[in-house]
Amino acid sequence: MSKEKLIDVNDLATYFHTEEGTVKAVDGVSFEIYPGETLGIVGESGCGKSVTSLSIMRLIESPPGKIENGEILFNGKDLTKLNQKQMRKIRGNDISMIFQEPMTSLNPVYTVGDQIMEAILIHKDVSKKEARQEAIDMLTKVGIPLPEQRVDEYPHQLSGGMRQRVMIAMSLSCDPQLLIADEPTTALDVTIQAQILELMNSLKRQFGMAIMMITHDLGVIAEVSDRVAVMYAGKVVEYADVKDLYGDPKHPYTWGLMYSIPHIEKDLERLEAIPGNVPNPLNFPEGCKFNTRCQFATDKCRVDEPELEEVEEGHYSACWHVDKLEEQKAKQGRG
Amino acid sequence: MISYIVRRLLILPIILIGVTLLVFSMIMMLGPYERLSTYIKDPAELKNVDVDVLVTKLGLNDPWYEQYGRWISGVARGDMGWSESAGSTVTQAFLSRFPATAELGLLALLPVVVGGVILGVFASVHHNDFWDHVSRVLAIIGWSVPTFVFGLIMLMIFYGTLGWFPPSRLDSWALDIVNSAGFINYTNFFIIDGLLNANFAIVGNAIRHLVAPVITISILWWAFIMRITRSSMLEILRRDYIRTARAKGVKENVVVYKHAVRNALIPVVTVAGRMVLGLLGGLVITETIFNIKGLGQFMAQAAQQLDYPAVLGGTLYFGFLLILINLCVDVSYAIIDPRIRLE
Ligand SMILES: Nc1ncnc2c1ncn2[C@@H]1O[C@H](COP(=O)(O)OP(=O)(O)OP(=O)(O)O)[C@@H](O)[C@H]1O
Ligand code: SF4
Ligand SMILES: [Mg+2]
Numbered sequence: 001m002s003k004e005k006l007i008d009v010n011d012l013a014t015y016f017h018t019e020e021g022t023v024k025a026v027d028g029v030s031f032e033i034y035p036g037e038t039l040g041i042v043g044e045s046g047c048g049k050s051v052t053s054l055s056i057m058r059l060i061e062s063p064p065g066k067i068e069n070g071e072i073l074f075n076g077k078d079l080t081k082l083n084q085k086q087m088r089k090i091r092g093n094d095i096s097m098i099f100q101e102p103m104t105s106l107n108p109v110y111t112v113g114d115q116i117m118e119a120i121l122i123h124k125d126v127s128k129k130e131a132r133q134e135a136i137d138m139l140t141k142v143g144i145p146l147p148e149q150r151v152d153e154y155p156h157q158l159s160g161g162m163r164q165r166v167m168i169a170m171s172l173s174c175d176p177q178l179l180i181a182d183e184p185t186t187a188l189d190v191t192i193q194a195q196i197l198e199l200m201n202s203l204k205r206q207f208g209m210a211i212m213m214i215t216h217d218l219g220v221i222a223e224v225s226d227r228v229a230v231m232y233a234g235k236v237v238e239y240a241d242v243k244d245l246y247g248d249p250k251h252p253y254t255w256g257l258m259y260s261i262p263h264i265e266k267d268l269e270r271l272e273a274i275p276g277n278v279p280n281p282l283n284f285p286e287g288c289k290f291n292t293r294c295q296f297a298t299d300k301c302r303v304d305e306p307e308l309e310e311v312e313e314g315h316y317s318a319c320w321h322v323d324k325l326e327e328q329k330a331k332q333g334r335g
Numbered sequence: 336m337i338s339y340i341v342r343r344l345l346i347l348p349i350i351l352i353g354v355t356l357l358v359f360s361m362i363m364m365l366g367p368y369e370r371l372s373t374y375i376k377d378p379a380e381l382k383n384v385d386v387d388v389l390v391t392k393l394g395l396n397d398p399w400y401e402q403y404g405r406w407i408s409g410v411a412r413g414d415m416g417w418s419e420s421a422g423s424t425v426t427q428a429f430l431s432r433f434p435a436t437a438e439l440g441l442l443a444l445l446p447v448v449v450g451g452v453i454l455g456v457f458a459s460v461h462h463n464d465f466w467d468h469v470s471r472v473l474a475i476i477g478w479s480v481p482t483f484v485f486g487l488i489m490l491m492i493f494y495g496t497l498g499w500f501p502p503s504r505l506d507s508w509a510l511d512i513v514n515s516a517g518f519i520n521y522t523n524f525f526i527i528d529g530l531l532n533a534n535f536a537i538v539g540n541a542i543r544h545l546v547a548p549v550i551t552i553s554i555l556w557w558a559f560i561m562r563i564t565r566s567s568m569l570e571i572l573r574r575d576y577i578r579t580a581r582a583k584g585v586k587e588n589v590v591v592y593k594h595a596v597r598n599a600l601i602p603v604v605t606v607a608g609r610m611v612l613g614l615l616g617g618l619v620i621t622e623t624i625f626n627i628k629g630l631g632q633f634m635a636q637a638a639q640q641l642d643y644p645a646v647l648g649g650t651l652y653f654g655f656l657l658i659l660i661n662l663c664v665d666v667s668y669a670i671i672d673p674r675i676r677l678e
Contacts, residue, residue: 057581057582059578088586090584091583092584093584099578099579101575104575104576105575108598108674109672109673115579119583122584156677167579170579
């Protein structure tokens with residue numbers, strides 16, 4: 001990967017200042033994405049995946065939310081320093097986003113054609129008629145049958161899978177360099193999920209954009225990603241190539257997830273993968289945030305917070321005791 | 336859209352028949368002799384006749400469906416009997432009083448709905464700042480002061496003390512002009528007729544007389560429509576599709592006015608429909624306080640004088656009006672929300 005980084009997130013921290021206190025939703029997240037690559041971001045519910053992506057889009061609700069620290073370099077330009085007007089030129093154009101809930105992500109009172117055309121008309125210098133034709137072309141590309149008819153239909157006339165296709169068509173209509181997909185398949189049933197993932201993979205080949213794929217489904221990550229960042233309690237705890245991560249996890253949290261999931265297609269949330277609860281973001285533990293659930297935790301873990309370190313080439317882990325994990329793996333004959 | 340309206344119109348006759356049956360059953364609760372009174376214009380008519388003969392002649396003892404048939408064909412022709420208190424037929428009495436009420440009602444309704452929505456949207460975008468709190472306080476006051484109290488206070492301050500906004504529809508000099516031969520009464524809406532006759536003194540005078548009653552009748556709804564719009568907007572602005580619009584690079588005011596407002600209007604339409612009903616009730620009080628010779632005042636007087644034909648005729652008219660309003664509300668929903676239109 002000698003190419004220029006497309007996006008380079010450094011030490012990002014996004015807090016919500018609520019009446020109950022400060023929610024450190026994202027607290028020191030770093031990763032980078034290269035052009036045309038897919039980075040998977042995985043973690044349990046509430047670990048800060050969506051807040052990370054909305055921070056990149058600068059769509060954090062403010063107040064209460066605020067980017068407190070860090071930089072988000074996109075093609076070398078720090079997005080945290082842009083004003084909203086400058087950001088609007090990037091949103092939907094250079095970086096676009098699809099969301100988890102296709103049922104509610106489209107405006108019910110406008111036709112899908114209008115909603116796709118809106119993005120095109122904002123960012124491209126085309127006439128309404130041309131925009132409409134582009135919208136129809138996009139609907140064709142995402143595999144919607146009878147696109148000329150569908151373009152004039154309203155979201156409620158389409159199934160969930162079809163709506164997600166419309167969202168994808170909309171997000172790709174201006175040929176973005178980065179597509180952020182925030183759990184794009186979670187709300188869909190399994191067969192539709194597979195179709196959407198396949199569609200995204202083929203569109204990626206066609207359009208050449210990079211994808212930031214957010215999910216809590218390890219199976220999805222394995223299928224589409226080049227590299228993976230595992231998040232826990234607002235931080236990236238492990239970061240590696242997808243093969244290395246699955247073949248040889250270097251963080252007790254990741255290892256716990258995999259150990260408990262012999263068939264990785266399963267959904268993280270439904271399994272009590274690791275005993276204990278995700279810590280409350282209003283009140284994170286001192287030191288390593290995983291120490292309340294970690295079988296290897298020591299006193300050091302309860303005082304000092306480990307930073308991401310390269311434990312093997314291109315494989316990063318934030319843990320004081322990777323060695324203990326290795327011992328355990330050897331003992332169990334797993335690895 | 337068209338097919339939706341047609342479907343609505345098709346069920347209209349059924350509802351209309353239901354309303355007439357309801358009113359007719361109220362009529363039938365009166366005995367035949369009491370019902371006879373609706374046919375008598377002058378007590379002198381009764382001097383030389385046998386009342387029982389009249390009852391038989393008019394069929395007031397016939398089976399109910401025959402009477403209903405006769406009554407409904409009369410209603411269809413606009414014949415609802417003689418109103419003692421108006422000294423004319425019920426229909427004439429209504430037609431002559433309708434413009435005053437419509438003028439007041441429309442002036443109370445339209446600015447409130449349009450203005451209330453605009454203020455509500457504004458308040459939602461600036462929620463929790465100073466004006467938001469001001470509007471909340473006004474809404475609470477608006478809700479808690481009854482119309483008759485508020486109307487009397489208005490009358491006391493703006494007529495009694497300041498002399499700005501007099502009661503009734505026009506000053507007497509203006510009435511003389513309106514009733515003179517040179518002034519053509521196109522609609523009997525004084526503002527419109529004044530404009531059509533290019534007599535701006537009349538327009539000005541009509542408006543001056545309308546200020547206090549319009550405020551009285553609509554004050555509560557200003558606040559209400561505004562608060563409903565505000566809370567509806569606040570909820571809609573949190574929806575996923577608003578985030579989608581922003582993620583597309585849509586400008587914030589387009590997000591608000593295009594993507595959010597139309598969705599936020601759906602509950603507002605419901606409230607506006609109920610507001611019309613509320614206005615009908617408020618009319619009686621407001622017209623009475625400000626001495627406006629409209630339908631509300633007429634109905635109140637008719638009820639006091641036990642003028643059955645007028646009361647029942649009024650009930651029927653208001654029933655029809657409500658059906659019409661409901662239709663307007665339903666059509667507005669369909670215009671705003673394709674899910675209703677296409678269901
Ligand atoms: N507007 C907000 N106000 C206060 N707290 C918030 C807000 N938005 C998010 N949070 C908090 O930030 C934390 C991270 O939320 P986030 O939505 O990023 O989680 P996630 O990893 O995307 O989870 P999921 O898998 O459920 O989507 C959560 O604890 C959440 O409660
Ligand atoms: S730092 Fe300590 S508590 Fe945290 S994961 Fe490693 S061993 Fe567990
Ligand atoms: Mg999320």
